[in-house]
Amino acid sequence: MMQLWDVEVKSRKIEIVLILAVFLASLPLILNYGLLILSSFSTEMVTNLDPTSFRPTIDNWILLFEGRLSVTGGVREDVVRYTINTAIVALGVAGVVVLVSVMAGYAMSRMNFKGRSLIMQMILLLHAFPGVALIIAVYLIFRATLPSDIELARIYSFAYVIVARAALEIPMSIWLIKGFFDRVPWEVEWAAIIDGASRLRVWREVMLPMVKPGIAAIAIFAFLAGWEDLIYVRTFLFDRTLATYIESNINVEFAYMPLLAAAGTLYLLPTILFFILTQRLLLETSTGGIKG
Amino acid sequence: MVSVRLEKVTKKFGKVVAVNNVDLEIEEGEFMALLGPSGSGKSTLLYLIAGIYKPTSGKIFFDDRDVTNLPPRERNVGLVFQNYALYPHMKVFDNIAFPLKIKKVPKEEIRRKVFEVAKLLRIEHLLDRYPGQLSGGQQQRVAIARALVKEPQVLLLDEPLSNLDALLRVSVRSELKRLQKNLGITAIYVTHDQAEAMALADRIAIINEGVIQQVDLPEVVYNRPKNMFVGGFIGNPPMNFVEAGVEYNETVKLIVGEDSVWLPQEYIEILRKLKLQKVVLGFRPEDVLVLKDERQVEPGSSVIRGEIFTVEPMGREVLLTVMIGETMVKVYAPPTQYYSMGDKVFLQINPAKLRLFDPDTTIALEYLVKT
């Protein structure tokens, strides 16, 4: 009994130390984001760490959605439209990534074909390739395939950026989801086959529900990748997204900084939301385990 | 219902031969127990019959239909997996209903059948739970229910009761047997527990290293094991083996140390035919009379001298470990006597029950002359 008590005390101490360490390590990040969010509700930037400069207001947010870039200036920007564009790209990337990875991951995990491990290694290599390195080739293809009709080209640019950006995410997603499929015991699949289900039905009704946490994880990662992307969006998309909007205004002279802070907060919102809502899920993903 | 027949079935995984040239026939409506040590190929054999694995060579028949290349869903078998293999994302009800749903059975009928089989296995109060919320024994019963609900032609059970407590196990297994007989399902039942096999099975098949050792009625497997492996595997504790010389004179007798053992007429004739100089004497722990005093030995009967090594009281009897020369044997003795370590004892083996084996091939002598 004594010993048990001892161990418990020890582990609690270690836990406190660990939490403290993690907190300290993430302090600069928390501070930065905190200041950004605070600034978006203030008349002045609070980044100088002077609490007296903080005067609460929600004008910045109102101005933002009115599409004004500065308090006085006449430049109009359709931020609602940009937000929708960003969402289209993000959802598109998530959709394509999930569709391709779930099928490919299942094949990699369950089907035995020649060159499987070679393909898996190649996928890993692909992941190591930075997206920027590929962009010239990807751009050339884009130019060559771009429709001449301007409206069509606009739509095409959406599709193109979605597929191109998804392609960057897919390798890692396949690896991740393959791990989830690997952990489903063969016997469960066999049981369904013996029960009379076709391979497709087994995949849909037995395998997919069992890797749900994995699907959610890759969907979230892909969504955030699409949401946050700057380079691909700026290169290919005719329209603007939140990222390109902020990036192109950050060094404009008349830009009103607290307003940009509001834009930045808006841009951050899904990331923060997802991480809060899915903390448990992501933890499960990293420690890996589908509970029976 | 159907009979199941395996013809020269071999299954290799790379270099591992999991099932080796198996010939086996399970009759229509028969309850066959498949017994063997871990890694002997029991599960693989079931998977071959279910159609999950294709044999490397050989054929499988249901009645006269060659099913060797038929996919599992066209075989109508029920399989209870060793690790249950329940669908974790479905409630117990949906787990059991799954095979019926795929067969497009009407909803009302599904409900009726699921409740019926759940009641049978005493899991009707668990239908609303997920498998993760059940104990091992409860999961096992759900797995059995799922296999039974589709009324399969062949029921394959891979150690289905290993996680039930002793009481539940006895009641579920007699329920299972009754059900199997009522429905007339042909069943193959894998188990480690030979008492279970003896109690349930019409016939027992014993497998070792992928090779079928013997297929017979339970009492034949027990009383006339085909080889030393079967004798040494069945029974708790299993059969004892003692090396013995053979003396051929006007009669034929065994020599164990300084003692002689008289043989029944059957074995005298077999030995005269085979002319072996050495045999292995096999006898079961309960087929021995343990005498503490040489004067108790009836004249004309034969005894083997030994020394008590350990004494384990078991309630109804005492299990003695006795050293005969360098060989250890286990025998049951009545608890009316007092035994202690180091005591000299005389073992009088029931001559009708003793078995002789060829030391080279390990095959029982009577099976050697038959073939």
Ligand SMILES: Nc1ncnc2c1ncn2[C@@H]1O[C@H](COP(=O)(O)OP(=O)(O)OP(=O)(O)O)[C@@H](O)[C@H]1O
């Ligand atoms: N998929 C596989 N790949 C390679 N080897 C396998 C495979 N399945 C089984 N084996 C091997 O085949 C042999 C028989 O295995 P099997 O699972 O049939 O044994 P078992 O009698 O069911 O054992 P247990 O009582 O432990 O369940 C073992 O040596 C095992 O390692």
Ligand SMILES: [Mg+2]
């Ligand atoms: Mg097994």
